[in-house]
Amino acid sequence: MTDTFPPNQQFLLAARPVGLPQAHDWQLHEQAVPAPAEGEIVVKVLYLSLDPAMRGWMNEGKSYIRPVAIGEVMRAGGLGVVVASRSPRFAVGDHVAGGTGVQRYWSGPADDKNAGFVKIDPNVGKLTAWLNLLGMPGMTAYFGLREVGQAKAGDTVVVSGAAGAVGMTVGQVAKRMGCRVVGIAGGAEKCRFVVEQLGFDACIDYKAGGLHAALKQHCPQGVDVYFDNVGGDILDAVLTRINMKARIVICGAISQYNATAPVKGPANYLALLVNRARMEGMVVFDYAPRYHEAVAELGAWLAAGKIASHEHVVDGFEQFPQALLMLFEGRNLGKLVLKVADA
Amino acid sequence: MTDTFPPNQQFLLAARPVGLPQAHDWQLHEQAVPAPAEGEIVVKVLYLSLDPAMRGWMNEGKSYIRPVAIGEVMRAGGLGVVVASRSPRFAVGDHVAGGTGVQRYWSGPADDKNAGFVKIDPNVGKLTAWLNLLGMPGMTAYFGLREVGQAKAGDTVVVSGAAGAVGMTVGQVAKRMGCRVVGIAGGAEKCRFVVEQLGFDACIDYKAGGLHAALKQHCPQGVDVYFDNVGGDILDAVLTRINMKARIVICGAISQYNATAPVKGPANYLALLVNRARMEGMVVFDYAPRYHEAVAELGAWLAAGKIASHEHVVDGFEQFPQALLMLFEGRNLGKLVLKVADA
Numbered sequence: 001m002t003d004t005f006p007p008n009q010q011f012l013l014a015a016r017p018v019g020l021p022q023a024h025d026w027q028l029h030e031q032a033v034p035a036p037a038e039g040e041i042v043v044k045v046l047y048l049s050l051d052p053a054m055r056g057w058m059n060e061g062k063s064y065i066r067p068v069a070i071g072e073v074m075r076a077g078g079l080g081v082v083v084a085s086r087s088p089r090f091a092v093g094d095h096v097a098g099g100t101g102v103q104r105y106w107s108g109p110a111d112d113k114n115a116g117f118v119k120i121d122p123n124v125g126k127l128t129a130w131l132n133l134l135g136m137p138g139m140t141a142y143f144g145l146r147e148v149g150q151a152k153a154g155d156t157v158v159v160s161g162a163a164g165a166v167g168m169t170v171g172q173v174a175k176r177m178g179c180r181v182v183g184i185a186g187g188a189e190k191c192r193f194v195v196e197q198l199g200f201d202a203c204i205d206y207k208a209g210g211l212h213a214a215l216k217q218h219c220p221q222g223v224d225v226y227f228d229n230v231g232g233d234i235l236d237a238v239l240t241r242i243n244m245k246a247r248i249v250i251c252g253a254i255s256q257y258n259a260t261a262p263v264k265g266p267a268n269y270l271a272l273l274v275n276r277a278r279m280e281g282m283v284v285f286d287y288a289p290r291y292h293e294a295v296a297e298l299g300a301w302l303a304a305g306k307i308a309s310h311e312h313v314v315d316g317f318e319q320f321p322q323a324l325l326m327l328f329e330g331r332n333l334g335k336l337v338l339k340v341a342d343a
Numbered sequence: 344m345t346d347t348f349p350p351n352q353q354f355l356l357a358a359r360p361v362g363l364p365q366a367h368d369w370q371l372h373e374q375a376v377p378a379p380a381e382g383e384i385v386v387k388v389l390y391l392s393l394d395p396a397m398r399g400w401m402n403e404g405k406s407y408i409r410p411v412a413i414g415e416v417m418r419a420g421g422l423g424v425v426v427a428s429r430s431p432r433f434a435v436g437d438h439v440a441g442g443t444g445v446q447r448y449w450s451g452p453a454d455d456k457n458a459g460f461v462k463i464d465p466n467v468g469k470l471t472a473w474l475n476l477l478g479m480p481g482m483t484a485y486f487g488l489r490e491v492g493q494a495k496a497g498d499t500v501v502v503s504g505a506a507g508a509v510g511m512t513v514g515q516v517a518k519r520m521g522c523r524v525v526g527i528a529g530g531a532e533k534c535r536f537v538v539e540q541l542g543f544d545a546c547i548d549y550k551a552g553g554l555h556a557a558l559k560q561h562c563p564q565g566v567d568v569y570f571d572n573v574g575g576d577i578l579d580a581v582l583t584r585i586n587m588k589a590r591i592v593i594c595g596a597i598s599q600y601n602a603t604a605p606v607k608g609p610a611n612y613l614a615l616l617v618n619r620a621r622m623e624g625m626v627v628f629d630y631a632p633r634y635h636e637a638v639a640e641l642g643a644w645l646a647a648g649k650i651a652s653h654e655h656v657v658d659g660f661e662q663f664p665q666a667l668l669m670l671f672e673g674r675n676l677g678k679l680v681l682k683v684a685d686a
Contacts (some may be wrong), residue, residue, distance in 0.1 A: 065616045236608070250616045265579070266607030273593045273624035274407045281616035 003084070005033040005042070010073045010103035011320050016109050017058055019277040020328060025058070026074075026321050033105045035084075040328045042084035043096055043106040043117070047313075048338040049077040049131040050324050051165070052229075052254045064283045073101040079120060080106070080159060081343055087111075095122045102320055104340060125302045125309060127343070132335035133302060133309035134295050137165035140251060140284040141227075145170050145177075148282045149225040153178030156219050158238055161229030162203055163190035164327075165335035169298075170227045171200045172307050179225075182218045184211075184234055186330045193333055198308060211237045225249070231256045232264055232266050239268035246277040254328065310334030317341075348376040348385070348426070353416045353446035354663050360401055363671055368401070369417075369664050376448045378427075384644030386439055386449040386460070390656075391681040392420040392474040393574075393667050394508070395597045407626045422463060422473050423449070424686055430454075438465045440473050445663055447683060456602040466643045468652060470686070475678035476645055476652035477638050480508035483594060483627040484570075485637040488513050488520075491625045492568040492592045499562050499583055504572030505546055506533035507670075508678035509594060512641075513570045514543045515650050522568075523560045527554075527577055529673045536676055541651060554580045568592070574599045575607055582611035589620040596675035597671065653677030660684075 007030045036042055048118040057068050057075050068075050078100035082090045087110035090096060098117035100106040106115065134137060144166075145151050157174040159284045161167040162183025171181045171194070182205040183194040191203035202218040205210065215223075215237060222243035228235050231253025242248070256263045272279060287294075301307040312332040314323040317340045326332050345573045350373045357370040379385055380399040400411050400418050401545045411418050415433050421443035425433045430453030433439060441460035443449045448457065463473045475481060487509075488494050500517040505526025514524045514537065526537040526546035534546035540679040545561040547554065558566075558580060565586035574596025585591070613621060630637075655675040657666040670673050 032412050052590075231613070250612070252616070253613055258612070263610045263613060265610040267606045267608040269593070269612070269622070270574070270596055270599070270606060271625075271662050272622060273595070273626065274405075276624050276626055276629060278621055278623040279612070279615060280621040281613075281619050283616065283619055286619060 005044075005105060007031065008033045008103055008105040009317060010101070012071055013038060013058060013068045013074050014197065015070065016060060016318040017055075019056070020325060021257065021321065023321055027071075032108055036086045036107060036318040039087050039109050039111075040107060041082050041087050041090050041110045042102060044083045045078050045080040045100045045104055045106060045340045046343055047079050047128055047131055048100065048102060048320070048340055049135065050314075050320075050327060050336040050338055051077070051136070052252055052327055054095055055328070062271055064285075073103055075099060076102045077136055078106075078223040078340075079127065080340075081282050085110070086307040090117070090119065090334055095120045095127070097135060100285050104317060109112065124299050126311075128311040128313065128335075129302060129309040131337055133169055133298050133307065135283055137335055138169050138298055138309075139287060139291050139294050140282070141166050141169035142173060142228060142298065143284065143290070144249045144251050144282045147287070148280050149227060150248045151177055151179055151225045151247075154180075155224035156180045156182065156221055156243075157225045157227065157231070158182045158184065158215070158219065158223050159227040160238075161199075161252070161254060162194045162200065163333055167227070167229055168194075168198055168310060168334060169307075172198055173298075174225075175199055175201075176301070176306070180219075180221070182215075184230075188212070190330075190333060197310065206234055212240065215241045222246075227251060228253070229255050231266075233329075235266050236268045239266055239271040242271055242275050242277050244275050244277070246275055248272075248277065248279040250279055300301070311337045313337050313339050315339045348387075348448060350374065350456055351376045351446055351448040352660060353444070355414055356401060356411045356417050358413065359403060360398075364398070364401065364664065366664055371661070371675060377450055379429045379450060382430050382452050382454075382614060383450060383451045384425050384430050384433050384460075386423040386443060387426045388421050388423040388447055388449060388683045389686055390422050390471055390474055391443065391445060391663070391683055392478065392480075393657075393663075393670060393679040393681055394420070394479070395595055395670055397667065398671070407628075416446055418442060419445045420474060420479055421449075421683070422470065423683075427476075433460070433462065438463045438470070440478060447660060453571065471654040471656065471678075471680050472645060472652040473501070474680055475508055476512055476641050476650065479627055479673045480678055481512050481641055481652075482630060482634050482637050483625070484509050484512035485516060486627065486630040486633070487570060487592045488516055488568070488623045490630070491592045491623050492570060494520055494522055494568045494590075495580075497523075498567035499523045499525065499564055500568040501527065501558070501562065501566050502527045502570040503527040503577050504595070504597060505537045505541075505543065506573060506676055510572055511537075511541055511653060511677060512569070512650075515541055517568075518542055518544075519644070519649070522590070523562075523564075525558075527573075527620075533673075533676060540653065549577055555583065558584045565589075570594060571596070573597050574609075578609050579611045581608050582614040583607055583613055585618050585620050587618050587620070589618055591615075591620065591622040593622060593624040623672050654680045656680050656682050658682045
């Protein structure tokens with residue numbers, strides 16, 4: 001059976017990066033796809049999700065998930081099609097999403113806990129939406145905004161990384177909830193995209209300077225919810241504009257992930273005291289038992305054309321190292337996805 | 344009537360301090376005590392509460408309460424006895440607590456909103472307990488620990504400024520709730536006081552060095568609630584030890600109040616993300632409608648000898664400027680109180 005597949009290609013973590021991941025931090029490895037044993041499946045990877053969180057997984061030390069080991073296949077979410085199965089759980093031809101890792105073929109037990117494959121419906125919107133609106137970024141946005149951010153109609157919601165995978169959906173969901181939504185993104189092109197394509201009320205180009213003045217202008221009633229994907233100076237600036245009982249969702253800190261200097265803490269954190277406000281971290285995996293709720297609501301909106309799932313697709317498995325850097329250089333518009341193969 | 348009183352003495356704010364308040368930031372002013380008009384009272388101040396928050400009130404700029412104006416009597420909580428009354432609300436001889444300001448006599452309408460006088464029972468413990476356990480510090484500790492910190496039996500609670508007014512009560516209340524309680528204070532004498540007199544499980548002397556190791560040793564199960572009165576490096580150190588879903592109560596940041604350099608933000612704030620933890624500010628005034636609950640419970644414990652209210656009394660109104668500095672130099676053991684007059 002396995003002789004019907006070309007060799008599997010994998011990106012292994014070769015070294016722990018200092019700062020931005022470099023070419024020598026990766027090793028491209030090739031091995032045969034093993035024949036599935038009883039209970040096992042083989043998944044042909046079609047798309048990989050490229051996420052800021054991947055940078056954290058490359059570091060040593062305690063985090064919410066164990067680090068990727070040196071010599072191990074780089075962890076990544078992906079989706080693909082089942083091409084061999086000795087499990088009643090999945091049939092050949094099924095589309096699945098899960099932790100495929102950065103490789104062309106995933107093989108192992110159909111119920112592997114780390115992979116956590118779930119069957120996906122290729123007819124709900126386009127396939128890549130399952131790595132975006134209907135995948136981890138969408139789940140993060142949905143539960144972060146609603147459960148941690150406690151957003152409600154009439155709130156002013158600010159979201160950084162507004163043109164990125166999570167921010168895009170945070171803003172669109174907040175708009176549907178009746179909030180005023182102000183994005184923060186880097187560059188005029190992204191800001192145009194956020195306002196014109198995604199329907200945010202405003203978007204602030206933090207690279208243009210004058211962040212404080214722009215926040216004041218676009219949030220005349222102050223900020224009730226800040227969904228933070230970036231940390232650093234932007235977090236500090238928003239802290240100066242928060243309202244009483246504001247909620248700050250700490251979802252990420254992309255500005256700090258590759259920092260070789262110590263992380264810059266939010267100097268204005270005492271705004272929390274003055275405003276009786278809250279800053280709270282979230283990790284999407286905690287909401288796994290409730291993903292189906294979000295998929296149902298977001299999927300219905302997607303099918304009805306009421307919400308968009310924008311992906312920035314880079315074509316070619318071997319582009320992985322360079323494509324990952326696009327995240328940290330802010331070059332992606334929408335969810336960054338690597339196309340590995342045609343279905 | 345007023346000719347029965349000696350002249351009133353007042354400390355006015357003469358200038359906005361840079362760093363620690365200096366002698367030239369104050370002006371000692373003398374004026375006659377006016378005769379009370381209809382509805383007014385005169386209160387002879389017996390004790391003044393000296394609090395870290397007073398430093399913040401001396402700065403310009405938006406905060407949870409307006410700044411003290413230049414030339415205005417310095418704001419302070421205090422307690423005293425009514426010595427003249429043309430109001431049915433208070434009788435001569437009543438003991439009252441409220442915003443007396445730093446002066447020997449307060450006079451004005453009995454229902455003045457800023458003063459907010461309430462009658463106190465001089466027979467519940469000693470009088471000074473009304474500026475401590477049964478006053479603002481006690482209220483702050485009680486509601487901060489329970490409502491914002493959501494402490495529960497079995498939690499490990501860490502509190503900084505453990506020998507100070509708020510920290511003292513946080514730890515004692517947490518012990519009564521069935522928590523493991525670890526204090527942080529400056530110096531061996533304070534730490535002995537906190538463990539031996541207040542019954543904390545342990546107290547870490549941050550001046551002795553090795554804060555990280557000590558936290559690890561004394562919080563073997565991690566930290567569930569951190570009640571922060573100090574900010575700065577201690578907040579950062581505790582962040583490295585927090586548990587999943589930990590609650591950090593931002594009550595103050597005495598290490599930063601006199602800073603002339605920018606405030607140091609908590610560089611380890613991403614521990615909130617990893618641990619889905621929360622950092623939330625509190626201002627005690629929000630709980631004013633519920634003070635009576637805390638006074639009832641804490642007062643009963645005090646009467647039964649189950650909780651202590653330790654005050655560090657400095658004698659003499661004219662000692663105010665120097666006494667205030669004791670707070671920022673960490674020289675007080677327990678709640679710092681200025682004795683203004685005998686009853």
